[in-house]
Amino acid sequence: MRAFLRLFDLDTSDPELIRAQFSSFQGHIPLLYGILVCNTVAITVTSFNSEQLVKTLFAPIAISGIAIIRAIWWLRQGDARKLSDTEIAKHLKRTCQLAVLMTLVFNAWVIWVYQDANAFARSNLTFFLALSQVSSVFCLMTLRAAAMLVAVVSTISFALYFSWVEGGQLLPQSLVLCCVCIGMAVVTHSFNRSFSEVVQSRRTLHIRQLETEKLSEENRRIAFSDPLSGLPNRRELLARLDRLDERKGLPPNSLAIVFIDLDGFKQINDEHGHHAGDELIRTVCQRLRAQCPDEAILARVGGDEFTVLLETEGPAENAQTAAVDLALRLLEQMSLPVLVDRHVLQISGSIGIASNSDAQAHPRELLRRADIAMYHAKTEGKAQLAIYSDELDKGRLRRIEIEGQIGTGLGRDEFEVVYQPIVEAASGAITSAEALLRWPRRKQGVLSPDEFIEVAEATGQIHPLGLYVLERACREIQPLGELCLSVNVSPAQFQQPGFERQVLSILHQTGFPPHRLQLEMTESYLLTNPGQAVKATDVLKAAGISLALDDFGTGFTSIHYLKSYGFTHIKIDKSLLSGLEPDSKATMLVAGAVTLATALDMKVIAEGVEHETQARILRDIGCHAMQGFLFGKPASLAQLERGLERAGKQQRQARRLRMVR
Ligand code: C2E
Ligand code: MG
Ligand code: MG
Numbered sequence: 001m002r003a004f005l006r007l008f009d010l011d012t013s014d015p016e017l018i019r020a021q022f023s024s025f026q027g028h029i030p031l032l033y034g035i036l037v038c039n040t041v042a043i044t045v046t047s048f049n050s051e052q053l054v055k056t057l058f059a060p061i062a063i064s065g066i067a068i069i070r071a072i073w074w075l076r077q078g079d080a081r082k083l084s085d086t087e088i089a090k091h092l093k094r095t096c097q098l099a100v101l102m103t104l105v106f107n108a109w110v111i112w113v114y115q116d117a118n119a120f121a122r123s124n125l126t127f128f129l130a131l132s133q134v135s136s137v138f139c140l141m142t143l144r145a146a147a148m149l150v151a152v153v154s155t156i157s158f159a160l161y162f163s164w165v166e167g168g169q170l171l172p173q174s175l176v177l178c179c180v181c182i183g184m185a186v187v188t189h190s191f192n193r194s195f196s197e198v199v200q201s202r203r204t205l206h207i208r209q210l211e212t213e214k215l216s217e218e219n220r221r222i223a224f225s226d227p228l229s230g231l232p233n234r235r236e237l238l239a240r241l242d243r244l245d246e247r248k249g250l251p252p253n254s255l256a257i258v259f260i261d262l263d264g265f266k267q268i269n270d271e272h273g274h275h276a277g278d279e280l281i282r283t284v285c286q287r288l289r290a291q292c293p294d295e296a297i298l299a300r301v302g303g304d305e306f307t308v309l310l311e312t313e314g315p316a317e318n319a320q321t322a323a324v325d326l327a328l329r330l331l332e333q334m335s336l337p338v339l340v341d342r343h344v345l346q347i348s349g350s351i352g353i354a355s356n357s358d359a360q361a362h363p364r365e366l367l368r369r370a371d372i373a374m375y376h377a378k379t380e381g382k383a384q385l386a387i388y389s390d391e392l393d394k395g396r397l398r399r400i401e402i403e404g405q406i407g408t409g410l411g412r413d414e415f416e417v418v419y420q421p422i423v424e425a426a427s428g429a430i431t432s433a434e435a436l437l438r439w440p441r442r443k444q445g446v447l448s449p450d451e452f453i454e455v456a457e458a459t460g461q462i463h464p465l466g467l468y469v470l471e472r473a474c475r476e477i478q479p480l481g482e483l484c485l486s487v488n489v490s491p492a493q494f495q496q497p498g499f500e501r502q503v504l505s506i507l508h509q510t511g512f513p514p515h516r517l518q519l520e521m522t523e524s525y526l527l528t529n530p531g532q533a534v535k536a537t538d539v540l541k542a543a544g545i546s547l548a549l550d551d552f553g554t555g556f557t558s559i560h561y562l563k564s565y566g567f568t569h570i571k572i573d574k575s576l577l578s579g580l581e582p583d584s585k586a587t588m589l590v591a592g593a594v595t596l597a598t599a600l601d602m603k604v605i606a607e608g609v610e611h612e613t614q615a616r617i618l619r620d621i622g623c624h625a626m627q628g629f630l631f632g633k634p635a636s637l638a639q640l641e642r643g644l645e646r647a648g649k650q651q652r653q654a655r656r657l658r659m660v661r
Helices: 002-006 015-047 053-076 085-116 119-139 144-168 171-224 234-246 265-272 274-291 319-334 363-379 390-411 449-459 462-477 491-495 499-510 524-528 530-542 559-564 585-599 612-620 637-660
Strands: 255-263 297-302 305-311 338-340 343-345 348-355 385-387 416-424 430-438 484-488 517-521 546-552 569-572 603-606 625-627
Touching: 015 053, 015 085, 015 119, 015 171, 053 085, 085 119, 085 144, 119 144, 119 171, 144 171, 171 234, 234 297, 234 305, 234 363, 255 319, 255 363, 265 274, 265 343, 274 297, 274 305, 274 319, 274 338, 274 343, 305 319, 319 348, 319 385, 348 363, 363 385, 363 390, 363 449, 390 449, 390 462, 416 462, 416 637, 430 449, 430 462, 430 625, 430 637, 449 462, 462 484, 462 491, 462 499, 491 499, 499 530, 530 546, 559 585, 569 585, 585 603
Parallel strands: 348 385, 430 484, 484 517, 517 546, 546 569, 569 603, 603 625
Antiparallel strands: 255 305, 255 348, 297 305, 338 343, 416 430, 416 625
């Protein structure tokens, strides 16, 4: 029973459903009232009686008037979205009540007219009544309560009336009316259920659509931003550059790209783990962001690469000048220490700048140019900035060319190793030789080691080249008595995992005693990678190999600092020797270095000794060994052997002379 009564309940608990019902009513109710007015007019025409004006004219006018007013009201209801849920529920409730009221009024009027009508008018009345009933229920179908109430009210009133009049002759019509009512109720009920289901599935669909939109927005965000820093990534930067490119007529000097690459980030990652690396990146990002103007776009375009896209007003506000100002601030920020997991990490950054100063410099080209400039800043010693110029590009193309040639050169045996003697300062005896790489059989012409080694270091080709020099020099010098060997090692070689093992394996294969080998390295390795440097040098020292710091005096390393890394020798750079004259500042400087190194148990080798005066001064201030053109230029193994022979003979002669005297 309760379930039956619930069929007549107006359920307003689902706001979306009542909105859908309201929207469907906006089209159906005017139609319902239209049909009602037509039926009323039709009944009026067929039953008009001038003596019964109230019944056959005024009453239908009143009914039609109310119907027209309600139809107009519904037609004027515009966008349902402007109404609140409560307002909609209120309107539906009122519609429900009015539908019942109008049914009762219409039925009462029809019964009233029926009483005095002739047989023809009565059949018309029955037809119009049934028509009104069916059309009302169908038009109200989306609102179950209204449709059910209208069906029941109109059926009961007429079924009762028809059963009562004409001595029960119209009972069959009453029964048919009841059957039609039951049929309509069943159809209304199932239609209503389907309607709710459609609304429900539309809602589910809408929710899914929202979820999909959210998901695709999330995907877009992931695809175009860097998850670690939250900054735009390379793809986003390229998209922005393309959008800038589409904006024709960018004023010259209005766009600049600052390309930043962290120095020594890889080592921090290797040494302290990726967690520390991530932390460092986050801190660096914050620092960079804090320096960038609000409208500038800071992006993370690689593991340790960032770009800043700067747009200015054009000639009045030059983008390149703004970029240089910004880059200087960024360099300063990047050089500040970073605290990660109780470790103070020190890094720096190399910066390249390019601006749209010429017509060819479209946005993507600017990125390429800034990258080239950054690479230049890196190869020039890092922690600095470089501004793009066409010369840099030419240099880059040349480097690419050399890179390819080194690869083929190694395969074709175009490289050679030469040796420069190192003499003991006191006796002048050749005690050692430095192995130096040459490329004499290069098809395109001879290239200085400085030039091709720089390329090999940048491309990683220094690994096979370095091992080639070490292996060949060990093999060639091994038979030369007690002569020691000095081999240059680039910082990049030390960073190669397993480098120490490879050195020891070469010594083993060539039978070269470790105590005769000295590895020369520059201080840049110590500064960028102190932890790794200690580990690698410890293994080599433990094997008996000695370590020399090359080019001392060109950097800032103190002798104390060198000692802590286990260096046994320091090689004073030839640039310091140029002013070596009695009582000169250079002499005092070198003398100070020699005294300090000796006190710390380190030996000093002077490089680039060209004149006898320099040699004398160096001997006087206590320098241990010397190397330079004065004692021999870098030369082939055969020449070194001849030199050794000559020196041996001279020494034997000198000894004989001393004995004769
Ligand atoms: P370096 O290790 O400092 O080598 C000494 C450089 O000084 C050599 O130049 C040598 O020829 C030059 N030199 C020696 N005595 C004199 C002198 O009296 N006057 C002048 N003006 N120069 C002198 P080189 O052979 O051109 O090598 C240049 C640099 O290339 C080396 O500097 C070293 O850093 C690098 N290098 C050479 N061979 C190798 C190698 O096999 N591996 C690595 N990693 N680097 C190498
Ligand atoms: Mg050297
Ligand atoms: Mg040197």
